[in-house]
Amino acid sequence: MNVFSTFDTGVMVALLLGIEFLRSDIRTILYCKRNDPRILKSCLYTLLILLTSLYSIVAGAML
Numbered sequence: 001m002n003v004f005s006t007f008d009t010g011v012m013v014a015l016l017l018g019i020e021f022l023r024s025d026i027r028t029i030l031y032c033k034r035n036d037p038r039i040l041k042s043c044l045y046t047l048l049i050l051l052t053s054l055y056s057i058v059a060g061a062m063l
Helices: 003-031 037-062
Strands: none
Touching: none
């Protein structure tokens, strides 16, 4: 098995997962604009996933 092609596949998977999470999280964040204390915890969790997704996209692009 070629190590370089495995590495490229890993980078592409990281990019695709990051983009997919980013797309779904933006919709959730737009919903989180409401001042409902029950969804605050969910919004914070969504922001954490969003930051992780952005990191995954940037790291994948740099590799």
